[in-house]
Amino acid sequence: MSVGQAAPVAAGETPDGDLQERFLYEMLLIRRFEEKSAEMYTRGKIRGFLHLYTGEEACAVGAVNALRASDKIVTHYRDHGHAIARGIEPRRIMAELFARVDGTNHGRGGSMHIFDVERGFLGGYAIVAGHMPIAVGLGLAASMRREDWATLCIFGDGGVGEGEFHEALNLAAIWKLPVVWFCENNGYGMGVPFDDSLANDVYKIAAAYRMPSIRIDGMDVLEVYSATRLALAHCREGNGPYFIEALTYRYRGHSMADPELYRTKAEVEMFRQRDAIQRLKRSMIAAGFLDEPAYEALVARVDTEIDDAVAFADASPEPGLHTLYDHITKERERGIE
Amino acid sequence: MSVGQAAPVAAGETPDGDLQERFLYEMLLIRRFEEKSAEMYTRGKIRGFLHLYTGEEACAVGAVNALRASDKIVTHYRDHGHAIARGIEPRRIMAELFARVDGTNHGRGGSMHIFDVERGFLGGYAIVAGHMPIAVGLGLAASMRREDWATLCIFGDGGVGEGEFHEALNLAAIWKLPVVWFCENNGYGMGVPFDDSLANDVYKIAAAYRMPSIRIDGMDVLEVYSATRLALAHCREGNGPYFIEALTYRYRGHSMADPELYRTKAEVEMFRQRDAIQRLKRSMIAAGFLDEPAYEALVARVDTEIDDAVAFADASPEPGLHTLYDHITKERERGIE
Amino acid sequence: MTDLRMRDAIREAMREEMLRDDRVFLMGEDIGAYGGSYACTRGLLDEFGPERVRDTPISESGIVGAGVGAALAGLRPMIEIMTINFSLVALDQIVNNASKLHYMSGGQVHVPLVLRMASGGGSQLGATHSHSLEGMFAHFPGLTVVCPAFPADAKGLLKRAFRDPNPVVFIEHTALYGSRGEVPGDPDRLIEFGRAAVVRPGADVTVVGYSGSVHQATRAARILAEGHGLSAEVIDLRTLRPLDIATVLESVRRTNRAVVVEDDWRFGGFAGEVAAQIMERAFDWLDAPVARVAGADVPMPYNRNLEYAALPSEEDVVEAVLAML
Amino acid sequence: MTDLRMRDAIREAMREEMLRDDRVFLMGEDIGAYGGSYACTRGLLDEFGPERVRDTPISESGIVGAGVGAALAGLRPMIEIMTINFSLVALDQIVNNASKLHYMSGGQVHVPLVLRMASGGGSQLGATHSHSLEGMFAHFPGLTVVCPAFPADAKGLLKRAFRDPNPVVFIEHTALYGSRGEVPGDPDRLIEFGRAAVVRPGADVTVVGYSGSVHQATRAARILAEGHGLSAEVIDLRTLRPLDIATVLESVRRTNRAVVVEDDWRFGGFAGEVAAQIMERAFDWLDAPVARVAGADVPMPYNRNLEYAALPSEEDVVEAVLAML
């Protein structure tokens, strides 16, 4: 897989220094969160499946920062990065990974299913492509109510193989719904190279549904940000859905269980050379937005925040056994209107 | 829906007079079979769902006649025409509609599920698009065994909305399988106009999987025949799948139960003016392949064959109740090798 | 009280709920111009327009998932899955999304979604179009499964479903769409979930059914009364989940005998669950094992005689009752 | 006899059948380069190449349907569905095509297809990834459903599945992949379907399980023997369909008490079918109602303690037995 050509986005307003610093901070925060999660997993504090986002930070930070507070997000199980970029406190996410009551889902969901309804973060989903039709329904609600919020639906390249990809894109297109389809193409669906899985490039398949569809460099946070803003503007103007394929790469295995028999260390190294964080750091320094001491200060802030997250998670109690049967159905009494 | 532009098929060898007469005979046979089936349905001889093919005869006759004996067919529930064109005796099909022991499936299947394994007719399927993955498996078997037979998969425009359309086309494309996808676009999925169902033309969506994809006039049997031959040649040369969208029209309701609230008589009339049978008759007369007496003789032969089919079906016994539990699983003793 | 067909009672419930609550909308294949393949939505497109009565492509998984999404955003969607046979291509959306999101999210979101589907055999539609999968749906925590047998219940339960904050699978037997019954006009008459109905009181045996099988049970009860001097109590479960086992147990403790009737395949069907619960909780009251009268364990054959033999009939119920005396 | 892990016994069965019959091939997500998400196919790609060990896109419905088609054309495909949770998106292919075509076609075609899938909870994978749907599959006529508990059975039953002319759903409990056992080397040793095994003889109570629950039952039997002086007979069903109820009945008629154990949700689960059949056919031998020990009726929670509480344990089995004495 080769990181593709730049997107045809009106370069326009590049984010100012403060915003770029925020991007840098959030990317560092996500990376540190993931490294710490891996550590906590090996220490048995986190269990089940853990899919780390390391290497893909620019996608989450660029795309999610382009949203308004009223917009909605649905994403896949590799969701920590998106949740952090949406402003969910790392401590509440870490507590969820620890399966504690102060976790976003009070310990019921786990790593793959972060929810925060206050922030329009309507979940991480673990059935590949299973959340794409949900994005259609969110778009439908916005359009039927004539509201101007949009839905960002994030999924992986592997999801393109599923029938629901087709059904969802078609429905969004014929109903002209305000949905931004954001495909994080990290080159692999577990161990299967993307090129062996699909008959054509993702963004070309998507274009067949007659929606604007572009491929961007998912390891350039500024490009991701401006492309997503453009896409959202298109949606809000009532022009229907917009498709973005962001080329990126995951540095770690598919999950903590992955023996990584399917790729070489050299390939991973090649992509690490293009690291999105270092790239932004360099350009910010060149532009005079950042210097080494300021960078070190950011890193220090990140470390404190993540250490705090772990302490918070560890201090939080486990849900009591008496809660096992809570939330199977919303109480009907309160339910009846 | 407008019947679209001619296909880019090398006109090449138009079928000789004998073959054209065979096409004419088969189209007349199918139409008469369907008219008689409708009559038998109202008389209670046939029950369940009955989906008639009247108006679409050119698709079945043109496409199926392009096949070799070794090729395989899977199709949808509107399958009488394809079965007749494949040479399955109308009497055995009628007996199946009558639910009798001499029916193709011995009365177990019914109108929607005609099977004749001797003729590589591997069934009519009633879950929309549910047979498309089966065509992938047939293509896979041919390619793994290095055999040169191809599979013709016939489905309707409504099937394009299903996820399995996407999964099947993608699998056939990445594995370069010898499958001809034949979409009978009759303008409606039950009562929903095709244009409201899909974001783009069928053949353009199919083209996104990087297989040759054409739209043809499905009411011109000669065009259907030559296009399908071209597609089959492509498959046999190991070039992978080929997609054909044939524009056609059904004169009758979706099934015998259809109140037809969704279209006008005028629209139906317009398409009847383009009737494929009359069209072939006229061109054959112009070419000197046919004259009125010869045509009348064909019609008379058709009437006799269909009357015989009804008599045969009516005379055939119903399956005995003791057979209820037969064929749930193939006997295991015989099964073990 | 007006005398209505089942399909008209269902339409009336949808219409009233759409008039009451503008968050309610309908989506499905051919529910608009075509009027619904069983005519349940006929006329609603003209009254409410194409946005609230939305025809969809043939994409069950897509539209059920879209229903979940619209429900998450605060709307009250009703998705018509033309028949229960096609719910299999959408099952992942129903099970992994609709039924679980409230629990998985720790109670943050809920999914007020009504899924209507036509079910049952008996019309010679063959193996793929004659399923009765009510029991399969009832197996999943988070789902409510409703199976009305009478027009009045259909209306009261469907209106109740529209006012529930959770996903409700509402299953309609195709053989009952034309059946008539008195239906109360009161637009606020709801029928609570988990309340079985004693549709015919009796003393000698308890016959439990739901949806179509309630009618076989009732016909059998008449035959038993007239032909054999036996009085059978007939119970209509009305909802499979929640299951009102209390009403069943109260009856069985009086009659000391029970037969459970359903169209679905016997092996692994819902009747087994009901039979097991009766045994577990009324063991000492039983004079005979709980009997099951259910569908033959075969894919449904097209032939009429074979299909009739494959489905439970009132004669089968009568036989089962006589066999346990 | 060699001592093998469950996953290695499964691999050995596939490997031997591929060597024996060149019509056999494997297809699934990540079964090639990745080696299978539970390592069952590791090494087979190198030995048999990418055509017979085929990595597929994430298209469960497509690949299961492709398996049906390849089987119709005379091949012997094995489709690995990574986990049973993902079988829901392919269920229509399994039910409406694989299980019915032999019957619908009047016996003209048959579908020799093996569907392997990993099942079960206990690994904190959360609500969508912890299903035990064996009972759901067992409900469909035309399917054979195999649920081995030991490496030797897994090998003998899987080899048997490859030689069957019908679709076989072969379900492997993720918690057992690492478990060890003696496995006969004879490449032609097959285990017939529909033969339950008495894994521990006993006189006071019959405990029935399959797959993972056989081990809970056995541990419980030890506790009952050592702690309570009770002798429990443990029966491993091995296949749910066909179900060997005869072996169960023979045992219950001796012990007069039965407990059925499974991981799946209790309500509408397969244990209910087994309990109902025992009641129907051994009613007069029963000293107490047949008890069910099964999963709690909740979507699986991620938290470890909650998940443990949601799954049946040997303590639950012991309790159930003591409660019926």
Ligand SMILES: Cc1ncc(C[n+]2csc(CCOP(=O)(O)OP(=O)(O)O)c2C)c(N)n1
């Ligand atoms: C329907 C379904 N099939 C299979 C899986 C198992 N699975 C989990 S993640 C994954 C790979 C997905 O790859 P991609 O969509 O590219 O996302 P990535 O992990 O690369 O971010 C697979 C096959 C699943 N969760 N759901």
Ligand SMILES: Cc1ncc(C[n+]2csc(CCOP(=O)(O)OP(=O)(O)O)c2C)c(N)n1
């Ligand atoms: C999965 C599924 N959904 C819905 C149906 C009900 N149904 C039967 S035919 C049909 C319309 C199909 O239209 P099309 O594919 O264009 O074929 P046509 O009838 O026009 O030949 C529908 C919706 C079905 N059989 N299967």
Ligand SMILES: [Mg+2]
């Ligand atoms: Mg990927």
Ligand SMILES: [Mg+2]
């Ligand atoms: Mg059509």
